[in-house]
Amino acid sequence: MFDKLRPQLISILERGNEAEVKLQEICNLLKENVPYYDWVGFYFKNGDKRELKLGPYAGQPTDHTIIPFGKGICGQVAESDQNFVVPDVEAQDNYIACSLTVKSEIVVPLFLNGKNIGQIDIDSNTADPFTEADERFLEFVNEEVSKIL
Ligand code: SME
Numbered sequence: 001m002f003d004k005l006r007p008q009l010i011s012i013l014e015r016g017n018e019a020e021v022k023l024q025e026i027c028n029l030l031k032e033n034v035p036y037y038d039w040v041g042f043y044f045k046n047g048d049k050r051e052l053k054l055g056p057y058a059g060q061p062t063d064h065t066i067i068p069f070g071k072g073i074c075g076q077v078a079e080s081d082q083n084f085v086v087p088d089v090e091a092q093d094n095y096i097a098c099s100l101t102v103k104s105e106i107v108v109p110l111f112l113n114g115k116n117i118g119q120i121d122i123d124s125n126t127a128d129p130f131t132e133a134d135e136r137f138l139e140f141v142n143e144e145v146s147k148i149l
Contacts, residue, residue, distance in 0.1 A: 001033070001034065002133060002134075002136075002137040004033075005029065005030070005033055005034075005137070006137075006140065008029055009026060009029065009140075009141060009144060010144065012025045012026055012029065013026075013144055013145070013147070013148055019148050019149060020055075020056060022145075022148060023042055023055060023056040023145065024056040024058075026056075026141065026145070027040045027041060027042070027056050027057055027058035028058045030058070030122070030141075031058040031059060032058075036124045036125075036126040036129040037122050037124060038059060038101070038102070038123055038124050038125045038126075039057065039058070039059030039060060039062075039098065039099070039102070039121075039122065039123035040057060040058050040059060040120070040121075040122050041054060041055065041056065041057025041058070041059070041062075041120070041121050042054075042055040042056055042057065042110070042118060042119070042120055042121070042145075043055060043067065043074055043078075043118055043119050043121060044110075044117060044118035045078070045116075045117050045118060046066065050068065050069040050078075051066055051067060051068045051069060052066070052067040052068075052069070052074055052075065052078055052118070052119070053065065053066055054066070055118070059123070060098070060099055062098045062099075063098075064096055064098055067096065070094075071094070071096065072094060072095055072096035073086055073092065073094070073095055073096070073105055073107050073121075074096070074107055074119060074121055075094075075096075076094060077107045077108075077109050077116075077119050078109075078116065078119070080109075081109055081111075081116045082109070083106070083107070083108045083109070083135050083138075083139075084105075084106070084107045085106050085130050085134075085135065086104055086105040086106070087104050087127065087128035087130070088103065088104060088127060088128065089102055089103060089104060089105055090103075098123060099123070101125045102123045102124065102125060103124060103125055103126060103127040103128075104123075104124045104126065104127055104128055104129060104130065105121070105122065105123050105124065106121075106122045106124075106130045106134055106135070106138065107119050107120070107121045107122075108120050108135065108138040108139055108141075108142055109142070110142040110145060110146060111142070111143075111146060112146045112149055117146075117149070119142075120138055120141060120142055120145075122134075122138070
């Protein structure tokens, strides 16, 4: 599945659209093609502030368009620079619920010139679906995306 998505992702990034449009198309591609990806979105550091701002996403609208550093899974990744795989969101104390149907989450930081400038966030309605294959794939997504930012 991921092997098929990699070239599709590259072709989205190579088209002459604005970055915002490309990121939206990537969110749609991932949500539509990975059965357990129910919400896919990008968050980016909001200027000089220690907070994340929601960028393009696919899935249900969320109230959490701004997330302070340190808050929730996303805010923790903004500070840790590490992937965060959450097999069961109910087992997390520092978690911000976007929808009651969400059971698991993965957040992978996006680096530009070695700096953590944002992240891709995936919510799943399936329990414990993420493997190392998801981590490697999402790292690839972010590396490719960073080239157009
Ligand atoms: N669950 C995230 C918040 C973002 S929503 O999933 C879209 C968190 O705990 O940071």
